[in-house]
Amino acid sequence: MFDRVIRRIAPVWPLDSFVAVNPYWGFADQTFAEAAAHLQGSVGERVIMDRRWYADLLKNGKLMMADILQASSDLGVDLDEYGWRAYLREPSELPMRLPRIPELMDRPGHPAVSQYVVEQISRFLAAYYDRGQSLWSFPKDPAVGLFGSWRQYTLLDRTLRAMGLKHLRSELLTVSSNAASARQWALETLAIAQPAEEDYLLVLLKSIGGWASWCRYLLWQAELQGSTNADLLDLLTIRMVWEGLLRKTADARVLERWRRQIHAWTIDDKGVDLEDARRGEVLLRASEIAYRRQVAASIRRQPAKKNRAPLIQAAFCIDVRSEVFRRHLESVMPELDTIGFAGFFGVLLDYQRNGDYAPRTQTPVLLNPQVHVTEDAPGDAIQRRFRRLRRAAEWKHFKLSAASCFSFVETAGITYVGRLLADTMGWHRPSVHPDEAGLSPEERANLRCVLPKSLTLEQRIGMAEFILTGLGLNRGVAPIVLLAGHGSSNTNNPHRAGLDCGACAGQTGEVNAKAAADLLNDPAVRKGLVEKGWNIDPRCCFLPALHDTTTDRVEILGGLDNPKLDTGLVAELQAALDKAANLTRLERMLRLEPDLRDPETVARNMEQRGRDWSQVRPEWALAGNAAFIAAPRWRTREMNLAGRAFLHDYDIEKDPDFGVLTLIMTAPLVVANWINLQYYGSIVDNQRQGCGNKVLHNVVGGTIGVLEGNGGDLRIGLSEQSLRDSNSELQHEPLRLTAFIEAPTDAMDRIIANNDALGRLVNNRWLSVVQIAADGSLRERRSEGRWVSI
Structure with a gap:
């Protein structure tokens, strides 16, 4: 039972590798309607838009009754046009959900117990998992585990007295520090009726759902490596014990209400909730039918005749932002073909910079990296970076340390006016990506991503074949092949990694593009490919590039000094990339600031968005x-x-x-x-x-995530401004x-x-x-x- 409950939770990735996650991943074993009814009827979580949303779409002509009737027939919902119009006029009735003891203890004019429980657990977890944001680290004993550490923390927590819960300490002393024993104690203390028991545990875990997602990420990562992690189960234990402690000490009237509501939930007709969810899915499917019709009407039936093979092939990530750029690039350079492929370019790698404690993944998070790529740079560029970063870290520590943080403000004073003015006017560059920090533009341009020497030539040739096959280049390769990863340039944005490449695990595609180009340009690999029958022009060059989705500039990252390159063709390519960038910006600006039309003004606006520390919408991603x-x-x-x-x-x-x-x-x-x-x-x-x-976000734990305001649960997903x-x-x-x-x-x-x-x-x-x-x-x-x- 416990394993089923914790696997209902979807993971959340840390801020430095933030990727989009299906929040319903743990419910994929249920149909969409079943999961919607389940979540709405237990946790109170909405999975389908309110019917008033669809009623407005119908009223405004954005949704047709014919589509609703078609979707109704597809899903086997027996309702005619009159019935649907009546249903859309009726107000929504929220299903009964399971109550938690803390929310029944909340009283007007008093501190909310339900909020305090979440705050207390969240404060502990923020300190426990801190990744370098705090100057003092939380003492952790791996043998004690997450639950045991929380128990020790709570026995010393003086905020219980302020909430009028000081008597909980004596009860907690009777609870074992062993997580399994504590779970059993909580189950026996709560004595939830069996039909509601598993759902009640889910409700408890969802009440601290942000941190539960973080612990699910730790379990996900451990399982990818063939191991396990008990923190999510321990977090469930913490929440169960909190509920058990309140069950032992709450007012009798509160407990009676709690018991009555749970009993009412167990005998409630869940079929009504499921039927309403099925109707909601019909409305959702009707809007999807309307969108599909637009796509289907434009799909070509016959290929256009081509007079010659392309002079350039440009591979972009399948990201929706690339669709706009590809369309415009093909329009300004018809002799160029674009290719869509996941931004990791078929290289399942992790990447370790010099000095990093561990490698980072540059592969879709569903897959395990198979190749370890390292950083290399000529001369002493790496040592210079270390010196610069060390000086910056020491300066930051000086500013924030307990001994100097107050005197620093008085001493620095007016010398910070320039920095404040630059921040306000957006004169500085966007936040520096970790890969660029401490490096000059010239040093960064000379960085290489090196495949391991342990790879044999046959293995390298096999990797090259896999990449070329995935790109669809097994029927001919152009003289120039551009491999364009993508990333975003913006500042003061904790979720900036979420604007980078999801296929590269929340990183830019620069490393993958460089590694793939380096492999495909290797003379020994190229010779092996030709010997195996690949039709590759001897003059062919693979060029790595990076598409900045904030400014829509495409920067070629290297390889331009290759003597085999046709310099005239490269100049044409660069001109086409610049023209396509202008057209893409003009199209994207219609959604950002539709009053702007002049290309130069639009370009400046896009640049400004990336540099503006107060900009909540650098791009629509x-x-x-x-x-x-x-x-x-x-x-x-x-x-x-x-x-x-x-x-x-x-x-x-x-x-x-x-x-x-x-x-x-x-x-x-x-x-x-x-x-x-x-x-x-x-x-x-x-x-x-x-x-x-987004305006209220505060980073917690260095790179763990964000809180909204100064407390509460860890927030996951996307902000309203996105x-x-x-x-x-x-x-x-x-x-x-x-x-x-x-x-x-x-x-x-x-x-x-x-x-x-x-x-x-x-x-x-x-x-x-x-x-x-x-x-x-x-x-x-x-x-x-x-x-x-x-």
């Missing part, structure tokens, strides 16, 4: 995402997808054994689903699945992801059947899969495995 398309580029070339689609190039003719298709559906598609559902959850219930107001504009208008439409894939249905069925995670997502309607047939017609896979024409 992936807001609006709704589709995933894996098909030949000619299907979508010149098609305006408005930055709402993940575009992955895939040609079935180049993948006879479906190896690439398997990779696409089990890694990039699942990552896209995580991104999509993080945006979805942050909109439908920002209180529980979002992180509230979802709404300054007029509170939504910039992301809450839709589940639709994957349009051009591949045989039987091949997709096999992949879905052979991958448990993907199978749950598809069969339980957390994402939809639509086949693009050879003639351009579309068929949707229903949860029962049938393919239906749409």
Whole structure:
């Protein structure tokens, strides 16, 4: 039972590698409607937009009754047009949810006990897990564990007296410091009726859900390495013991209300909640049908005739922001072909800089890195970086230390005016990325990402083949191939890693692009590829690049000194990248500041957004995402997808054994689903699945996460400013992801059947899969495995 409860929690990654997470990952074994009814009826967490949202869409003509009736038929909900109009007029009735003892103890005019319980646990966890933010570290004994440490902390906690709970200390002394024994004590003390027991434990864990997600991340990471971590189970124990202590000491009237409400919950008809959730899913599906129709109407049926092979091939991440740039780049340079591939470029690596304690992952978090890449630089650049960083760290420690922090303000005084003025006017550069900190631009340009020497030539050739096959380059390679990862430049933003590449585990794609280009330019590897039959022009050069999604500039990161390069063609490429950047900025600005039209003014505005410490919307990131398309580029070339689609190039003719298709559906598609559902959850219930107001965020634990204000639970998900504009208008439409894939249905069925995670997502309607047939017609896979024409 305990294991089932803790695995309902989705993980959250730390700020320095923040990636989007499907908040419903632990409920993927249930259908969408079942999970919605379950969460709403136990925790009180909303999973579907209020029906008034859909009523407004219908009223404004953004949703058609015909789509609602179609979705109703698809999902087997027996309701006609009259019934739906009546349903949409009725106010929503929230299901009964399970009560917690602390919230029943709350009294007007008195400190809230429910809030204090969360605050007390959160303060302890912030100190326990601190990653260098605090100048004094919390003493930890691994043998005692998380629960034992909390027990020791709470026995010394004087805030209990201020809350009128000092008598809890004597009760806590009777509780064992062994977590398993404490859980048993709590179960016996609470004596929850068996039908409600597991759900009640979920409610308790969700009451500190942000920190539960952090502990789930620790368990996730441990399991990737073949180990385990007991902290999440210990956190559940802490919350159970808190409830047990209050059960022993609460007023009799409070306990009677608590017992009555739990009994009422156990006999309540849950079928009513499920039926309402199914109707909510119909409305959601109707809005998805309306969006799919827009995509389907624009998909090409026949390829355009090409007179010659491309002079340049430019590979971009499948990120929705790349769709806009790719479209404009192709328009200004027709002899160039763009390619969409997950931003890790098929190199499953981790990366360790000189001086780092441990490597960081640069691979989708669902996969384990297979190659260890290290940093290399000419001369003494690394030593110079260490000296600069050490001086900066010592200066910061001096400013913050107990002995000097007050006198520093008096002493520094007017010398800080320049810095304050630069911050206010946005004159400084954006926050320095950790990879760039301590380095000059020239030193950074000369940094190399070195593959391990232990890799044999055959292994390197195999990696190169995997990359080229994934990129669809097994039918010819252009003289220049650009490998463009992406990252974001902004300042004063704790969640800046969330704007970087999700396929690179919340890092920029720079390392992966450099490593892939270095491998593919290796003369020995190139010779081996040619000997194995690869058609690669001897003059071909792979150039690493980085697409800044805040300013839309694309910077080529090296390789321009290669004597084989056609300098004239490189100049054309650079001019095309600059023109595409201008066009992309103009399009993106329509959502940020629609009154701006002049290209130079728009470019300055974008630059300013990245430097402005008070800017809450440096870019819209992936807001609006709704589709995933894996098909030949000619299907979508010149098609305006408005930055709402993940575009992955895939040609079935180049993948006879479906190896690439398997990779696409089990890694990039699942990552896209995580991104999509993080945006979805942050909109439908920002209180529980979002992180509230960005202006109020305070970093906790160095890189662990943020609190909203000066306390409370760890906040997860996306802020309101990432979802709404300054007029509170939504910039992301809450839709589940639709994957349009051009591949045989039987091949997709096999992949879905052979991958448990993907199978749950598809069969339980957390994402939809639509086949693009050879003639351009579309068929949707229903949860029962049938393919239906749409």
